[in-house]
Amino acid sequence: MSKEPDRIFAQPMAQVPDFAFNEDVVRVFPDMIKRSVPGYPTIVENLGVLAAQFAQPNSVLYDLGSSLGAVTQALRRHVRTDGCRVIAVDNSAAMVERCREYLNGQDSMFQELLPVEVIEGDILALDFKPASVVALNFTLQFIAPDQRTALLSRIRQSLLPGGALILSEKLRFNDAEEHALLTDLHVAFKRANGYSELEIAQKRSAIENVMKPDSLEEHRERLLAAGFSKVVPWFQCLNFASLIALP
Ligand SMILES: C[S@@+](CC[C@H](N)C(=O)[O-])C[C@H]1O[C@@H](n2cnc3c(N)ncnc32)[C@H](O)[C@@H]1O
Ligand SMILES: O=C(O)C(=O)C[C@]1(C(=O)O)C=C[C@@H](O)C=C1
Incomplete structure (x- = not known):
């Protein structure tokens, strides 16, 4: 994986453009997500264990x-079930190209990994096959809010008995004090990981139009409305959480 440090928002910008998963972000993405999402390495590795x-x-x-395929790689490290295969989907061409390179690297280092297919496409237009595990690791928050229930319903329809959706998201909180506290602590986390006040502020404006977090209550209600029977949070670090939703 690329070790290039994330300096995307380090210089003052006259106008901060909306955040996009383009070439520049792809180059620094492993560093960016690790320094921005508290608990990210724990979530990714344990997603494999859960799966x-x-x-x-x-x-x-x-x-x-799937971005660069961190979750796909964890699935391939942990899942040993007969006849399973992984389908990774992302609509960023730059992500998909680099993801395929990284997965070829994993194939050359380890034997008997689950077969994997990387599709460049919109998950809203995906023709789902019968699935036992669906991972949405910090992806739903980038889907237009009015499309989220329909997507989750389609995932629910595709899930086999005994399977699960694993959904990780940044959270917002209905209680203003809780929201302010966890937002401040997230800023402290970013600062502790070497981001400057300018980088933190410019990243905030870049993502505010494209990434719309929900509260835990909204997630739970929407998952139940989409036909899931049970929602179990298994991880939270500050304002980032991961849930298991059972069909
Ligand atoms: C925060 S990243 C996900 C991180 C990744 N799952 C991981 O754990 O490393 C969100 C990804 O979702 C992709 N994405 C956003 N909307 C999408 C859509 N409608 N269809 C497919 N991919 C989408 C973006 O291109 C981006 O790579
Ligand atoms: O909330 C933030 O500041 C973030 O940087 C979060 C987040 C995410 O949750 O996906 C946003 C964009 C990047 O993909 C990496 C991290």
Whole structure:
């Protein structure tokens, strides 16, 4: 994986453009996401551990909004179920190209990994195959809010008995004091990881139009409305959380 440090927002910008998963972001993405999302390495590795418990023989494991394939690689490290294959989907051409390179690297280092297909495409237009594990790792927050229930319903329809959706998201909080505290602590986390006040402020304006976090309550209600029967949070670090949703 690229070790290039994220300096995308380090210089003052006259106008901060909306955040996009372009070439510049792809180059620094491993560094950016690790320094921006508290608990990210723990979530990714354990997503593989969880997936191994839900994987059903001869089914598909989806990594939706796969970026550079960190989740796909974790699925391939942990899932040993017969006949499973991974389908990773992302609509950023730059991400998909680099993701394929990294997965070729994983294939050359390890034997007997699950087969994987990386699709460049919109997850809203995906024709889902019967799946036992679907991972949405910090992807739903970038989907237009009015499209989210329909997407989750389609995922629910594709899930086999015994399977699970694993959904990780940045959260907002309905309680203003809780929201302010966890937002401040997230800023402290970024500062501790070497981001300047300018970088933090410019990144905030870049993502505010494109990334719309929901509260835990909204996630729970929407997942139930989409047909899931049970929603179990398994991880939270500051304002970032991951949930298991059972069909
Ligand atoms: C924060 S990143 C996901 C990080 C990744 N899952 C990981 O764990 O490293 C969000 C990704 O979702 C992708 N994305 C956003 N909207 C999408 C859509 N409609 N269809 C497919 N991919 C999408 C972006 O291109 C981006 O790569
Ligand atoms: O909230 C922030 O400041 C973030 O940087 C979060 C976040 C994310 O949650 O996906 C936003 C964009 C990048 O993909 C990396 C991290």
